[in-house]
Every structure is written in C-alpha cells, then in structure tokens.
Amino acid sequence: MIEVTDLYKSFGKLQVLRGITTRIEEKxxxxxxxxxxxGKSTFLRCLNLLEVPTSGEIVxxxxxxxxxxxxxxKLRAEVGMVFQHFNLFPHKTVLENxxxxxxxxRGLSRAEAEERAYGLLEKIGLxxxxxxxxxxxxxxxxxxxxxxxxxxMQPRVMLFDEPTxxxxxxxxxxxxxxxxxLPKEGITMVVVTxxxxxxxxxxxxxxxxxxxxxxxxxxxxNIFQNAQHDRTKTFLSKIL
Amino acid sequence: xxxxxxxYLFTGAVYTIWIxxxxxxxxxxxxxxxxxxxxxxxxxxxGFARVYIDCIRGxxxxxxxxxxxxxxPNLLHILTGNQMPINVYVAGIAACGLNSGAYVAEIVxxxxxxxxxGQTEAARSLGMTQAQTMRYIILPQAIKRVIxxxxxxxxxxxxxxxxxxxxxxxxxxxxxxxxxxxxxAPFPVYLxxxxxxxxxxxxxxxxxxxxxxxxxxSDRSN
Numbered sequence: 001m002i003e004v005t006d007l008y009k010s011f012g013k014l015q016v017l018r019g020i021t022t023r024i025e026e027k028x029x030x031x032x033x034x035x036x037x038x039g040k041s042t043f044l045r046c047l048n049l050l051e052v053p054t055s056g057e058i059v060x061x062x063x064x065x066x067x068x069x070x071x072x073x074k075l076r077a078e079v080g081m082v083f084q085h086f087n088l089f090p091h092k093t094v095l096e097n098x099x100x101x102x103x104x105x106r107g108l109s110r111a112e113a114e115e116r117a118y119g120l121l122e123k124i125g126l127x128x129x130x131x132x133x134x135x136x137x138x139x140x141x142x143x144x145x146x147x148x149x150x151x152x153m154q155p156r157v158m159l160f161d162e163p164t165x166x167x168x169x170x171x172x173x174x175x176x177x178x179x180x181x182l183p184k185e186g187i188t189m190v191v192v193t194x195x196x197x198x199x200x201x202x203x204x205x206x207x208x209x210x211x212x213x214x215x216x217x218x219x220x221x222n223i224f225q226n227a228q229h230d231r232t233k234t235f236l237s238k239i240l
Numbered sequence: 241x242x243x244x245x246x247x248y249l250f251t252g253a254v255y256t257i258w259i260x261x262x263x264x265x266x267x268x269x270x271x272x273x274x275x276x277x278x279x280x281x282x283x284x285x286x287g288f289a290r291v292y293i294d295c296i297r298g299x300x301x302x303x304x305x306x307x308x309x310x311x312x313p314n315l316l317h318i319l320t321g322n323q324m325p326i327n328v329y330v331a332g333i334a335a336c337g338l339n340s341g342a343y344v345a346e347i348v349x350x351x352x353x354x355x356x357x358g359q360t361e362a363a364r365s366l367g368m369t370q371a372q373t374m375r376y377i378i379l380p381q382a383i384k385r386v387i388x389x390x391x392x393x394x395x396x397x398x399x400x401x402x403x404x405x406x407x408x409x410x411x412x413x414x415x416x417x418x419x420x421x422x423x424x425a426p427f428p429v430y431l432x433x434x435x436x437x438x439x440x441x442x443x444x445x446x447x448x449x450x451x452x453x454x455x456x457x458s459d460r461s462n
Contacts, residue, residue, distance in 0.1 A: 087359060089377055104372050165267035
C-alpha cells in the first residue's frame with residue numbers, strides 16, 4: 001500500500017530524515033512514536049507531500065508520490081490528514097467544512113455531499129452541530145469534525161499528526177474513540193502519537209523513530225515489553 | 241465668502257470622490273494580483289511584483305502624476321513623431337490607480353500571509369488545488385483582515401488626489417484654487433476645502449468601522 005524507500009529530508013543544513021525505508025500494508029494501523037525532533041511528523045508530512053523529500057521514493061497505491069509527473073492533488077484526495085491543531089476552516093460551518101472538498105475535488109453535488117456529511121456527523125456524535133462555526137466547539141469536538149472532514153473524501157489512507165496533543169486531557173478519549181472505529185472500515189492508518197494506550201489497543205505495528213531514522217519496529221507487545229535497542233528502552237521508560 | 245464657496249467646492253468634492261473610488265478600485269484589482277504575485281512560487285512573477293511595488297512606493301506620487309501626464313506624451317512624441325496628449329482625467333486616475341495598486345498589493349500580501357499555514361495545508365491535504373485553496377479558504381479569510389487597512393488606503397488616496405490639482409484636474413483642491421483666483425479670499429476657501437476633506441475622511445472611517453462590525457458578526461452567527 002505505502003512503500004517508502006531511503007527517504008531523506010533536510011531543512012537547510014538540518015537533516016531531519018536520514019534514510020527511512022518501510023512498507024505499510026493495506027488496512028494496517030501503524031503507530032509512529034519517538035522523542036520530539038525525531039522526525040516522525042516530517043515523515044508523516046512527506047507521505048502526502050506537505051513536505052517535499054530531499055531524496056528517496058514514496059509509492060502509495062502503486063503511484064509514486066515523489067515522481068514530479070504525478071498529479072499530487074489526485075493522490076492527496078485518497079490520503080486524508082488530521083492535524084495537531086485541527087485546522088478547521090473558521091469561516092465555514094461544520095457542515096461546510098465537511099462538504100467543501102467532496103464538492104470541489106470529487107465533484108459531488110451539494111445534496112450528496114451533505115448526505116455524506118450528516119452520516120459522518122452522526123457517527124462522531126455531532127449531528128446537532130452541523131450549522132455552527134468551529135470556534136464554538138471544544139477542542140475535542142473540533143478534532144472529531146476534522147476527522148469527519150478528512151473521511152468525507154473517502155480516503156484509503158488516513159494520516160494523523162499528533163491528533164490529541166493539543167487537547168485538554170479530558171477530551172483525548174472522545175477523539176481516540178472515533179479513531180479506534182476506523183480500522184473496522186478498512187482504512188489504512190499512520191498515526192504519530194504519544195498515546196501508548198491507543199498504540200497497544202489499535203496498532204498493528206509500532207515504529208520507533210529517533211534522529212531521523214527508524215530505530216526499531218514491531219508489534220506493540222514486542223516494542224513495549226521487549227524493546228531491543230537502548231534508545232527505545234530509554235524513551236519508553238520516560239513515557240510509560 | 242466661506243458659505244458662498246461651499247456649493248462650488250462641493251462640485252469639486254464630487255470629482256474627488258469619483259477619482260478616488262475609481263483609482264482605489266483599479267488599485268484593488270492591481271493589488272490583488274500583485275499581492276499574490278509577490279508571494280507566488282514563480283520567480284519571474286515575484287520579481288516583477290517586487291520591482292513594481294518598490295518603484296511605486298519609493299517615489300513620490302506627484303512625480304508619478306507628472307511623468308504620466310507630461311512625460312509619457314513627450315516620450316511618445318520622441319518615439320513616433322506624433323503629438324499624443326493624454327486626457328488629464330485618464331492620466332490622473334491612471335497615476336493614482338497604479339500608485340494605489342502598490343500599496344494594496346502589500347496589504348493583500350500581509351492579509352494572505354496572516355492566514356495560518358495550517359489552513360493551506362488542510363485544504364491541500366484534502367486534494368484541493370492551489371487556486372481552489374486561495375479562492376475558498378485563504379481569500380475569504382484574508383478579506384476580513386484586509387478591510388481596515390484598505391479603508392486607510394482609501395482615505396490616504398482621497399487626500400492624495402489633491403495632488404492632481406497640479407495638472408489641472410478639477411477636483412476639490414483645484415476648484416478651491418480657481419475660486420480663490422476670482423475672489424482673492426484664500427483663508428475661508430482653504431478652510432472650506434480642509435473641512436470638506438475632513439468630513440469625507442471621517443465618513444469613510446465610519447463606513448469601514450461599520451463594515452468591520454458586520455463582517456465580525458457573520459463570523460459568529462449560527
């Protein structure tokens with residue numbers, strides 16, 4: 001599904017990614033953990049080309065993301081992303097946030113897009129908020145809407161960039177609950193997070209990154225109980 | 241004399257308002273494109289916008305007016321051998337519009353850049369093109385932030401149109417001068433001119449404040 005080969009990314013002199021190679025299978029849930037500055041967010045943002053890799057190759061659904069010939073907008077329509085700071089459109093209602101891209105990118109009619117949006121709002125428990133503006137929602141509600149907005153494009157892959165890091169602790173649960181339902185629908189997920197409970201419960205595989213490299217990867221049990229590398233152990237001992 | 245001058249001055253004020261409105265409209269059209277060009281990924285567009293903005297903002301409007309009204313026909317005369325005078329209103333509005341465009345461009349650029357990067361990223365991550373992102377996400381939000389500085393630009397341009405009196409455009413200042421030439425009463429007439437400018441600029445700032453409140457409301461209403 002996603003194949004990453006020898007991915008490098010530098011910002012000026014700073015090397016953020018130093019040779020990432022991995023393969024993510026269809027319907028797999030991969031959780032990326034690691035200390036801040038380890039490059040995990042940059043890695044995620046390379047997957048939909050919000051950051052342009054310095055070198056290396058990324059192939060999603062047999063389409064090369066890194067090939068300049070690729071229609072990147074078409075690819076992004078298949079790869080949803082959820083951001084740490086939600087990034088809802090403040091000048092649009094919750095409903096408009098969700099219906100905009102399906103209409104403009106997928107060419108759905110307004111009625112079709114709204115039907116889809118109401119279905120998603122129902123699912124995230126915010127149907128009654130369809131007509132309000134994002135700034136009247138709590139952080140947890142905003143993030144759920146952001147997830148619905150990405151899902152409205154019916155993507156095959158969802159990328160989550162620390163989706164609960166900007167939330168008050170009591171709101172983390174409601175967002176994770178929505179995320180936990182997604183694998184059932186066969187969506188491939190790559191999640192950068194510090195929520196180890198989520199990684200354990202939902203993750204098929206955990207990648208531990210440090211200093212721009214994948215240090216270790218394996219099933220959640222393997223990584224959490226039986227880490228091989230010192231750096232992984234040190235990191236886990238600080239956060240568990 | 242002050243009272244007698246007023247009706248005459250008002251006819252000039254009407255010209256002032258029209259010239260300002262057309263010049264700023266022209267400026268907004270130029271400014272939106274130049275402002276976007278200024279931050280475009282295309283190096284030629286960016287360079288062009290930059291040169292335009294720097295040249296206009298770095299030179300006096302009075303000289304810009306003179307070079308368009310007097311300099312340009314002279315250049316055309318040298319090049320073609322024909323006399324091609326420019327209509328004084330066309331020259332005046334063109335000079336003010338081009339001038340305004342540079343200032344509006346900077347306002348537009350700042351407005352666009354004030355919209356957080358996350359908005360662009362969210363829109364692009366949904367598969368929207370750069371143009372769609374600009375049109376549906378960035379510009380609608382930028383417009384709200386741009387209204388107060390655009391109001392200021394309108395006020396500044398309204399005052400600056402007085403410079404057009406130099407080339408004989410019969411706007412408020414020029415009308416006053418003509419009136420003084422007949423009546424030899426400079427103080428009351430100039431005072432009248434001043435008060436009319438003041439009334440116009442204060443009205444505009446009220447209008448801008450009103451527009452700002454309206455837009456703020458539309459942000460929050462359910």
